[in-house]
Amino acid sequence: MSGIDRDRLERVAGLAERYLSGVLTEADHAQFERMVLRDPAAAQALVVYMKQAGTLREVFSAEGKAFHAREGLLSGDVLEAFEILQAAADDTDIVDVTQLLADEASQNHSDAPRHTTEDLLSAAVYIFRHTVSRRATVYAGIAAALILGATLLFVFMGSPGPEQPPTRLVSPDTPPAETIATITDQNDARWADGEHVIGSRLREGQALILRSGFVEITTDRGARVILEAPCEVTWAGDHALRLERGRLFGICETPRSKGFTVRTEHASIVDLGTRFGVQVAPGGDSEVHVYSGSVAVRPATGTLGNRTLASGQSVALVNNGTKFHPVDHDPLAFVADTRPDPQENAARGAYRRWSEYSRGLSQRDDLFAYYTFDEDANRPGVVRNLARTSRGMLDGKLEGDRGEPRWARGRWPGKGALRFDRASRHAVRVPFDSARYFDQAFTAVMWMNFDDLAVSQHFLNHIDLEARGGMSLGFNGTAITAFAPGSLFLFKNKLIGGFNHRFRQVPGLRPNEWVCIAVTTDGKQTKYYLNGELFAGYDDDRPMHHSKADMMIGGTQKEHINEQAFGGLIDEVALFRSVLSGDEIEEIYNAGKP
Amino acid sequence: MPVPSDIVVKQLMQRRAELIGYAWIVVGDADAAEDVFQEVSVAAIRKCDEIADADHLLGWLYTAVRLEGLKARRERSRNRQLLSSEALEVLEHASAASVGPDESDHLAALRECIQQLQGGPREIVELRYGQNLKPADIAQRTGKKVQTIYKTITRAHGALRECVQRRLTSEGGLS
Structure with missing residues (x-):
């Protein structure tokens, strides 16, 4: 092959590249075929091209790189495993692959069943059934690469949470008799209905629309509520509020705060001494998640009974409040502080x-x-x-x-x-x-x-x-180093009768x-x-x-x-x-x- | 004398690139060529004791690649013009005949020469063989003419051939 000069190789490589790209005209293809059949030097040049193309693919492709990285890992154990496989295969009802190849050649390449891989898996099944030894362990590595799903x-992951500029916590003034709660903290809060600063007192029937940020409100009976924008609430009494939409987190850890109630369009959620979250979606469906203690969920419709939720439990109320629907408990569903940890908040966004x-x-x-x-x-x-x-x-x-x-x-x-x-x-x-x-x-x-x-x-x-x-x-x-180590494989067929094992x-x-x-x-x-x-x-x-x-x-x-x-x-x-x-x-x- | 399985595995690993290169010509598709190589490897390892001797091993592998590749072609049933089985047999014989005692040196030299490819040609060759892009796709990606891509690839093959020959006769690099 030393007679293959550069010019000849380049001519053949040009044709081969067009052949592999599927762009040869019929006439060009016929010429390519004739060249291989009749010109030994051209055939040899094509062999050189094949070797170079295969080596280039090996050097530059991810698969080839992985192969080379593991080339030195071929171990005696792997070889031994192959030997076990062969020994086992001798005892199974398998097809002779060599004979298959010969038959196929003699049949002028007519359609023939695929048996190669069936044979291997048959042997694998035999080993799994009959071999209890270290060898089976070794073999398993090979079989794993052959049987795949x-x-x-x-x-x-979500977007980061809102910016959190520092805000000073101001103790509420002594509440006037007609007010029932106080804004005790806020972070980056923007309201739809004017300014509400820390220390503002809230009255029964007052509506609040929070566009952005976080706000903490404390009732005069000690229940704390964290609102997370976007959120709309209306104070419905000295110990209750109505959540129109959005999320809130209730913290009722003092004896006086017990019984604090969050009302939605379709239910009342009554605190029984706990930490809990309530969410109302734009369509009116709601969710309740309990993080400690318990709450009672009382549907507004008379046809659906009450439900008590304990720590770690959650439920959704759907279909206009006519049906309870189980939901996964979500530890990150609610913000329990007006200054959530930024990392946690980013994760929360993603999690949500x-x-x-x-x-x-x-x-x-x-x-x-x-x-x-x-x-x-x-x-x-x-x-x-x-x-x-x-x-x-x-x-x-x-x-x-x-x-x-x-x-x-x-x-x-x-x-x-x-x-x-x-x-x-x-x-x-x-x-x-x-x-x-x-x-x-x-x-x-x-x-x-x-x-x-x-x-x-x-x-x-x-x-x-x-x-x-x-x-x-x-x-x-690395079980089968020759077969694209570092690859996925899917097996989805009969062990006998044809199956597929493509390593990628x-x-x-x-x-x-x-x-x-x-x-x-x-x-x-x-x-x-x-x-x-x-x-x-x-x-x-x-x-x-x-x-x-x-x-x-x-x-x-x-x-x-x-x-x-x-x-x-x-x-x-x-x-x-x-x-x-x-x-x-x-x-x-x-x-x-x- | 049957061929020991360790010889088969070593041969498969050493010849992987050229066998895949041959399979590529047989089936016309790089991914399908990998599949063919996998099938042939399974068969060779399991049936190594039925291969006459080590001298026949490479020939056996090439034949298996051709037959497995032809089978794959039929299963894919694509309207694609590919070389006839007669032409493939000619290539198979030419491949077996081309293997000399210094084959491992030849492969080592080829790998070293590939490492010397630089600049634009290297980029195009990487796109062609590393990412399996066709010349038309490479032209679109690089903003070059398709003919330029073909020319670059064929010249790279020519340069590699020369480099390997120089290295095997005396020391030399890519020109």
């Missing part, structure tokens, strides 16, 4: 934005499971499914060999998450229910935080070893960082997204296999891949029976980024 995370978006998301008809990973104090050990279409079904249970996943802080203070310990094989098990059925179209969105990207791990799967199929989404660390290197993925991972598939194409951006897609006509195995989040069935559990944090999983568009996935990311 996809998941998505959602992280949301996400909460609002999340509530809308949970109502979608195509969402069949939705886990926000917020702990429910009344149901320890349970991960609640909040999807409207399957609420009450598909709840998850915590499990592990040593202990269970621990509740932890999620993307913001107050937002929950679960910490999964890989060594303890922590997981959330969602028992099978037909409510999780979908046809071919599927989207998973997960907010995750990886501990370690050098190891392979599953984080969403329902592999059924008896039915020999199912779905799994995972991450290939994830650009910019780092450990100990919240990321939103999304995968969509429709029976024709599969796409991977990181933080709202599409980073890989491929043709994929393998059908989804619907196993009846339990769904595992953060781990696998114990009898399956023992050592390939996920390590890190998960704080949101949304599963759709539709293919979300790139714009929708970007919207989910933007609504939830930390």
Whole structure:
């Protein structure tokens, strides 16, 4: 090949580039074909071009860089694992790949079934069933890279809170007899109805419209109320106010302040000695969140009974006050001080934005499971499914060999998450229910935080070893160094009969960082997204296999891949029976980024 | 004598770039080429004891890439003009014949020469091979003519070829 000079190579490279770009005319293509067939020197030049093009791709692409970074990590264990795989494969009913290749060649490349990957997975199943040894542990790394499913995370962050210029707290003067409360503090307050300075006295029936900022009002009986703009209230007596719209936070910690009442269009919220928040949306629906003590919620309509809420509980009153609706308790929903911590306030803004978006998301008809990973104090050990279409079904249970996943802080203070310990094989098990059925179209969105990207791990799967199929989404660390280490992979088919395992290197993925991972598939194409951006897609006509195995989040069935559990944090999983568009996935990311 | 699995894995890693380059020609798409390489790697590792000997390994891999790539082409069922299987076989033989005893030196030299690409050509080559953009897309992004992009890429290939040859015969850089 030393005879390939620069000019010849450049001519061939020019044709090859146009060929790969799909812009050769029919005549040019015929010439290209003839050149390869009839001119040995041109064929050799094309070989040089192929090597150079492949090497250039390896040097410059993210996938190639990742490959090289791990090239030296090939270990004896990995090789041993391959040997185990081969030994196991000998005992299974598999197709001879070499023979397949030969057959195909002899059949002039006629259509032939794909068997290569089925063989491998058959062997994997055999090993999982019959091998209990260190070797199975090693093999699991490989299998993790072959059996994959996809998941998505959602992280949301909001705009910073309002500026907080310092304001002097002025003690109220002795109240005149006709007034009932005093403005005791304010921060950046702007009113719609003139000036109200600190120390201003408020009368029964007086309306206040706060355009911006925060205000503290103290009643003469000692109840404190923090108003957060935009907010409209009217004083309704010496121990009550009416909240027209907006948010307020009530602090009633003295004996005399007990019984303070917040009225809305559809209910009265009566304090029973507590800290609580009330929000009235523009449409009139309201929410109550209790942070300590308890409150009584008394609907105005006579057809709906009263409800008492304890610390950590929340409820919404909807449909013109005719229906209670459960809502997630939101630790950051209300400001309890006129000078909120700026960092906390920024997080609050993000958290609120996400909460609002999340509530809308949970109502979608195509969402069949939705886990926000917020702990429910009344149901320890349970991960609640909040999807409207399957609420009450598909709840998850915590499990592990040593202990269970621990509740932890999620993307913001107050937002929950679960910490999964890989060594303890922590997981959330969602028992099978037909409510999780979908046809071919599927989207998973997960907010995750990886501990370690050098190891392979599953984080969403329902592999059924008896039915020999199912779905799994995972991450290939270094288990198979030749296959795009640092890549996501989705397995969604039968173990025998054709399945798909496409490794796609994830650009910019780092450990100990919240990321939103999304995968969509429709029976024709599969796409991977990181933080709202599409980073890989491929043709994929393998059908989804619907196993009846339990769904595992953060781990696998114990009898399956023992050592390939996920390590890190998960704080949101949304599963759709539709293919979300790139714009929708970007919207989910933007609504939830930390 | 069957080929030990460690030899197969080493060969896959060493030859990854050129096998993917070949797969690219077979299927006409960079991502699909990666898929083909993955399929072939699985098959090679699992069936390594059925490959006659190490001397036949590279040939086996090239054949597997061609067959797997042709299968992928059929599955993609796109109306895309691609080289015939006969032409691919010619390339396959030419590839196997081109491997000399100094192949690892050749690859090392090529990688070193790539590192010497600088300036505009490097930027265009990065966009082409790193981000898998087609020349028309690169032209749009850089504000250059499409012909200029093609010319830059082909000249980069020519320069790399010369650089590698100089390095293998004596020391030399990119011209």
